[in-house]
Amino acid sequence: DVKVTQSSRYLVKRTGEKVFLECVQDMDHENMFWYRQDPGLGLRLIYFSYDVKMKEKGDIPEGYSVSREKKERFSLILESASTNQTSMYLCASSLGIRRTEAFFGQGTRLTVV
Amino acid sequence: AQKVTQAQTEISVVEKEDVTLDCVYETRDTTYYLFWYKQPPSGELVFLIRRNSFDEQNEISGRYSWNFQKSTSSFNFTITASQVVDSAVYFCALRSGGYQKVTFGTGTKLQVIP
Numbered sequence: 001d002v003k004v005t006q007s008s009r010y011l012v013k014r015t016g017e018k019v020f021l022e023c024v025q026d027m028d029h030e031n032m033f034w035y036r037q038d039p040g041l042g043l044r045l046i047y048f049s050y051d052v053k054m055k056e057k058g059d060i061p062e063g064y065s066v067s068r069e070k071k072e073r074f075s076l077i078l079e080s081a082s083t084n085q086t087s088m089y090l091c092a093s094s095l096g097i098r099r100t101e102a103f104f105g106q107g108t109r110l111t112v113v
Numbered sequence: 114a115q116k117v118t119q120a121q122t123e124i125s126v127v128e129k130e131d132v133t134l135d136c137v138y139e140t141r142d143t144t145y146y147l148f149w150y151k152q153p154p155s156g157e158l159v160f161l162i163r164r165n166s167f168d169e170q171n172e173i174s175g176r177y178s179w180n181f182q183k184s185t186s187s188f189n190f191t192i193t194a195s196q197v198v199d200s201a202v203y204f205c206a207l208r209s210g211g212y213q214k215v216t217f218g219t220g221t222k223l224q225v226i227p
Binding site for chain 1: 150155156159160208216217218219
């Protein structure tokens with residue numbers, strides 16, 4: 001079974017802090033994604049990566065950056081956390097073009113105070 | 114541009130009733146993939162089904178069935194004889210053409226009452 005693991009289930013940070021959310025997958029998937037989930041808005045794509053050191057902006061990249069130094073790991077960085085970044089963050093991975101479904105981690109509920 | 118609409122925000126049914134979750138999509142591409150995911154209260158999205166644009170066959174898996182109609186751009190999901198364990202948020206999603214980006218609907222929260 002594919003395993004996508006996010007480093008924290010719950011996180012509380014202060015406004016202005018730099019925040020790192022880590023995600024690791026164990027199935028050698030090329031693609032990795034970061035989404036945020038908010039009530040009434042569904043899942044919105046922040047960034048995705050289709051290869052090591054490659055990244056593409058999603059729909060809402062402002063205030064975020066990402067890092068993918070190794071194939072299995074994809075990090076989401078909040079450069080200076082703000083209260084409007086309080087949300088559920090979901091990491092996902094998928095194989096290449098042919099197998100397109102994504103597998104998700106358990107989510108990180110981030111609260112910025 | 115691609116878009117997925119799940120007009121039903123919340124649905125409540127009594128156990129053993131059948132329920133259909135609606136999904137309408139928009140895309141200009143002729144090649145695309147549609148998905149359904151389930152998000153139980155634990156939070157992790159679980160992949161249920163993938164359908165590509167060239168395959169309009171309906172699919173049945175146990176109590177779950179999916180009806181894909183290109184003519185109405187819909188990919189509806191029916192649960193037969195619902196159970197309490199079906200209570201979750203269900204998301205429909207779309208991936209078009211050569212892009213890796215997947216667009217999700219806003220989800221439908223299903224509550225099955227015992």
